[in-house]
Amino acid sequence: MKIMSDNSEISFSNFGVYDLDDQMELTLPNTMIKFNRISENAFSYYRENSEGKIVEKIIPVKSSDVKIELAPIRPLNYPARRTNHLFLQFDKEIYLSENSAASIFVNCPIEIGIFLVHDSNYDSLDWVTCDPLNSRFGLYGSPDTGTLCKYAKVSMANDYDDSDPYVEAVMQIVVENTMSFGQSISKVVFPITDNSLYYQNSKAIIDGLKITMKKRAAVNIADVQTTSLETDWSASPTWEDKTASTHMEMGLE
């Protein structure tokens, strides 16, 4: 059940659910993933990226009905999970005159999660990034009190289909200026953990943001809220980093 995109020279595997048979290969930009059955109840997992980094795992399974889901996930894992915040720097400033609103689409970076699907449970198996060079950190605020964020310089998109497959998801941002003077907006910083992702073939979209620029007492603030998408695209499972909370205990029970 391997589906290939047909508009590129190298055929990459689309996002979606794949039946795990005796052998399976998934190809992504700069990344190769292989599954092999090594016994009746176990598979081997092999992943290699463009830097030559190899990840290998053994996956024991209970039932023979095992599937793999390839889905876009939030861009928080590469090079290491340090924050839940995303810092989007727009390549062009948006100017809003007094009491006006605008709706824009931006290309938001993504990573790709590999999930093990069995008995309608989703286990987070691995993740990859197809654009490691643009997966970096940035600081919003001062070094002592600022917020560490994943940083990306993003461009505007025309609609939900206008994104680089496997690398970006399109996000709609609605900006409203309720103040009595014009205001420019060049960046947005928000916790991305509330934003769900959706996919169709090789494209991805993400829950949007509503930014309201308003005056609170003597301070001008931008109130950022997540807006849920209503779409028929498939929803991505949530990636969970289970290694971080595992407590290893040695001794007698």
Place this chain on the structure above:
Amino acid sequence: MILEFLQSLSEMQIVGELTVLSLLIGGVIMAGGVIIAKIAKLLFHKYYAPSLPKDTAQNISKLIYFGILIISFLGFTSSQGIDLSGIMVAGGIFAVVIGFATQSVVSNLISGLFLIVEKPAKHGDTIELPDMGISGTLLDIGTFSSKVRRFDGTVTRIPNEKFFTSNIRSLTLSTVRRADATVGISYQSEIDDAILVMKNEILQTMPFVLQIPEPEFRIEELGDSSVNIHVYVWHPRDDWSNAQPILLNTLKRALDKSGIEIPFPQRVIWTGKD
């Protein structure tokens, strides 16, 4: 038989009304208290401590352990018929005497309490004590002393008084930290070109270096043989090892790739005949 044995023990007086039997009961109470304290501490460490911050878990664990021990001790004294009010009066005088005799011990104890209340650093923080030349991970703030595991794996015990009164540099309190290095380029090289290639190499090959604030380049010195450029980069506080140790290597690689010379110290000598 057993009753007779216990009866005989109760008749064996040691001092005043203190009998072997009451001492035995007291011993059982104390031993029971120690065992219960250890079990309570173990259960707390097993089921609750992993979900708490390490320093909080350690303080609660000590509170549980010593709390049960104190209750056991009170049980022990009441089983012996000891009147604590007399001890309190005598204890006050005794405490003054002991206080003078063990000033440093008391000072360490009080400093330990202040350290726990003030929390200049918490368990697991990476700290530096410049006055003592010690840097490492804070393992524990104990009753009398604190323990720091140095980066070479050895553990240093520091009396709480010294720890409390010394300058403490916390390396993990801020969100980000800065790494820096100095590199020299030849006088023939274009400074702007050198900065550009170094900046590009850092941003491309060092994923833990922050894009905002950008790497910063300052001309530090027009030296004897080279123009010295000081480079500053910011990184997440826990990723020092992914930035500082490889920064100089990255800078050299960038300059080598673009053919910019890193000069050796050189001296032109003119003789009298020339």
